[in-house]
Amino acid sequence: MPQVSSETPVVHIVDDDESQRLGLDSLLRSVGLTARTYGTTHEFLKADRLDGPGCIVLDVRLPGISGLDFQEELASLGIRLPVVLMTGHGDIPMSVRAMKAGAVDFLSKPFREQDMIDAVTLALNRDRLRRARETQSVAVLDRHATLSPREREVMALVTAGKLNKQIAAELGLSEVTVKIHRGAAMRKMGARSLADLVRMADALKDQSR
Amino acid sequence: MPQVSSETPVVHIVDDDESQRLGLDSLLRSVGLTARTYGTTHEFLKADRLDGPGCIVLDVRLPGISGLDFQEELASLGIRLPVVLMTGHGDIPMSVRAMKAGAVDFLSKPFREQDMIDAVTLALNRDRLRRARETQSVAVLDRHATLSPREREVMALVTAGKLNKQIAAELGLSEVTVKIHRGAAMRKMGARSLADLVRMADALKDQSR
């Protein structure tokens, strides 16, 4: 039996039809993937490890809420797992809406098993990529949070390409003080060069967008 | 009559049905947009100003080639105008394929006029954004092309955060020489600070990807 560490990606299957759930579950297990099944979105949201690696396979027709609406709700909840949608009674506007909202794929039932496996594989890859980027920039964000307000201010101006002298004038400080804050920013951010710091500053901007 | 300068975005309509073409043309004109119509992809590809701002409204069923295939062909031809697809006999897999390939929207005929207008507006906005980014990084690319091989080499190491001393050692040069190349790179690239240069170097990397 494969070990399920917190690093093992989980495929979350949300479908109100139990036989569909079981079928999908065994399909994904047959290719070595780990799956969890849920009959409702509520049940899914109560589950843990939603912040771990994985993806979601979501039926469009669910009790109480449309899978499409739920897809948008996930975003506002900060759950950024890639979503694969499936439906038995879909139409083109539905699929277009789903894809616009960032779905990895939109499969009509009955689908070919290989199509589902491909979609899930793609979704997991996309998640892995996002996570890799995320861990990098979260580390930067954490370090940036340890800066004092002044240090942040100086860092912003330094990475904007200003000279210590100009920064001092702009903030009404002496040049020495700027150098001190600048040095502290470099140290706290773990930047080994100005180029490093510039890239971190840009990563912070991307983060906030 | 509105003036059509090279800055006016053009909506390229590709549809083999003439009445459809005319209808779309007048719809778009009614909201102040400039449109061109084509009965075949061939006719479209012979047109000029395909590198100007605009977007493409493409019927899926075309003589000789599927609109979906043509969408992919456009990419390989380097034509990066956003594409809005429409069809009278579409299905979900078609729409999903189109959206995966980057289509702005996929409309089933008959569509609501407002939906087409919205799609085209979105497409034009997307094009405007891409163009703005593009002109920036193309300018950087041009300037980078004026650097001598050594200057490029030094720029790469500088923007990697290395000290002149380290660069000199790595390239087997004296530190003065490195400074000269470095200064030349800054001048030719139009960088007013090291931070500037670092961002340009990163833009170059993005470009190549």
Added chain:
DNA sequence: GTTGCACCCATACTTAGGTGTGATGCGATA
């Protein structure tokens, strides 16, 4: 063969960046 360009370097000098010592004041918290 001269002209132009890329490339290289030494010396000398100026400005910018970085650090350490030592000191002051402020506000929050233990």
Added chain:
DNA sequence: TATCGCATCACACCTAAGTATGGGTGCAAC
């Protein structure tokens, strides 16, 4: 109240960066 983090600055010192002067080579185009 004492201590800690933050912010501030002066003085001194060192390294790094940038520029100018002046000179050298090799290569390719005209």
